[in-house]
Amino acid sequence: MQVQKKRKPYDEINVTPMVDLTLVLLIIFILLTTAAVQGIKVNVPKASSSVSLAKPTTKAITIDESGQIYLDTFAVTxxxxxTQLRTFKATTEEFPVVVKGDRVTQYGRxxxxxxxxNRVGIDQLGLVSERVRPS
Structure with a gap:
């Protein structure tokens, strides 16, 4: 006569497969995030007098190669x-500003x-650049 052992019901969950899956997903996310965050080389485009505005309230500030500043298409000091940005800020509280600088413009300008x-208190500020396509 053989004595049969009684089998105990499982009262614990085996978490090892879940930990393995979690670590694999973590590694995948780390690799994908690292690949996406690599630096993007950009070429700053040359200034142009034709301004394409996404919103009617967007102000475009352009600095050409000689350092001349244009607000929209008008030359200003x-x-x-x-003064003009303060005046516009008084009438319109929130408005975006886009700064376009020629690629040979001095950085100080x-x-x-x-x-x-910054002094005027513009919160929405963007710098225009041209994306370099991989070859």
Whole structure:
């Protein structure tokens, strides 16, 4: 006569497969995020007088190769730029500003424009660039 052992019911869940799956998913997310965050090389486009605005309230500030500043398509000095932005900010609380600088413009000139935008209190600010296509 053989003695049969009584089988105990499982009262614990085996979590090892779930941990393996979680670690594999974590590795996949890390790899995909790392691949997506790599630096994108950009070429800043040349300034143009034709401005394509996404919204009617968007202001475009363009700095050409000689350092001349344009608000939309009108040439302004740095002081006139600040005055006009303050006037527009008084009438329209929230408006986006897009800064386009020629690729040979001195960086200091662009920083002056960004400083004016900061003093005026512009929250929505964008820099226009051209995406480099991989070869």
């Amino acid at each position: 740095i002081d006139e730029l600040e 662009i920083m002056e424009v960004l400083d004016v935008c």
